[in-house]
Amino acid sequence: MVINPSYEQRKRLLLVGILLTVIALVLVDAARGGSAEWSRVIARLPLLLTGSAQGWPITGGFLLNVVMGIASMAIATAVGTLLGLSLLARRRLVRQPAFVVMNFLRNAPWLVVLFAMLYLLPYRLTLLGVTFEFSPLAKAIIGLSLPTAANFAEVIRGAVQSVHAGQWESARSLGYSTAQIYRRVILPQAFRRMIPGWMNLYALLMIATSLATVTGVQEVVTLLRTTLSMESETTLVYFYLAVLAMFFAYCYPIALLARRLENKTKGDSL
């Protein structure tokens, strides 16, 4: 028996309490006839996860959300790095446009950006003899990556600026050039501090992939709505709960790991 629980202990108790309550509620509900509904959900689970009723081939579903998340994150990381380094540039001509772009994208609702991409990007674009086709999937990936890139740029800027000013002074007094200081001293230290922010962003992005349903791609929410049109209204809540659990099971461990890394890097500032 803990007489005087610490903050950490109380937090853990609360989490365990919530988890037990949810399990209890589900069990009670299953005993009162919910199990029949759950079996319908389980029957549709392969479809929701992979987009085909047999579970193979993978044509959509939650796995498509995962693919979209990874693709968007890859683009966002590349674009965000460029944008973030531009934010740190000494030249105004580079820094200020980057600042405007970053703030615009960071403060735009993700859903609005997605709709904008849907209507702004052409179906087909020929550039220098190369033809790009913008499928709804490509549009969704690009649309999701833009706000993520802007947020990642801020993560980079914050991490670089959090490196103690004394590091600049001592590196300069050792004769390093600005480029060398970034490469040898600042970025290696900033990199460690970026990782938690980057992972958090990925978790957020993964959740936001459900918005891609507006582009009509066969991701999990789109499939859910088509499926539900064939199901009774009482089953609806069970299906939504199942999808909620999928996202939670995928994203929560990432957020947890990110927080753990964050606490680990907190100590090495000086």
Place this chain on the structure above:
Amino acid sequence: MTSRSEALIELDGVRKSFGDTEVLKGISLNVGKGEAVCVIGPSGSGKSTILRTINGLLPVDEGFIRVGEHRVHELRSDREMRPLRRQVAMVFQQYNLFPHRTVLENVAMAPVQVLGHDPEEVRERAVRLLAKVHLDGKESRYPGELSGGQQQRVAIARALAMQPEVILFDEVTAALDPETVKGVLETIRELVVEGMTCVLVTHEMRFAREVSHRVCFTDHGRIVESAPPAELFDAPQDPRTREFLAQVL
């Protein structure tokens, strides 16, 4: 006193403002080769600023600064400052070691990456210098694993590894626990005895008295008085010096 022409470091009428506050109001100072000069004075009197103008970390508004053959006030970019910085090393109050590199790497990286010296030769030099500051055996530790005094001695070894002609010490014992101060001061004393040119900003009056050839007292951005330590501490001429010494001694 060193005459102007043979001085290694020469400052003349140096002025520097931060915004509306004038921190240096015409500093003139000569430091000869092999000389150890201590700069003392109340906080905010511009001591650390003087050091940072000598190696160009802070650009000056007015005045003349020469180190060896480098006319520091005329250098504009870090690139132009490079030859100067290989001659002038600096040790900081907060050590400012690179926390992501081991002790040995901290000492050896700049000579290889900046001066382009042979890595094998620099490694040997770094090991030798770490032994000199009594840190043999700590080569593969990270700075965070060392005490403040040990980190400061690593910083001194890092400065020495650049084979400088001058070392600037900026209140290097101010952030240390009392019991580790002694080792750092001992290391500096050895350097002075070996003939390294040193400019030290310090609050350690006893150390200043023992180790330096000359002490400068600064107040409100000016060097009020400059004399050999025995003279300055025992028979200060200026009332401000007397007042300051009465407070700290």
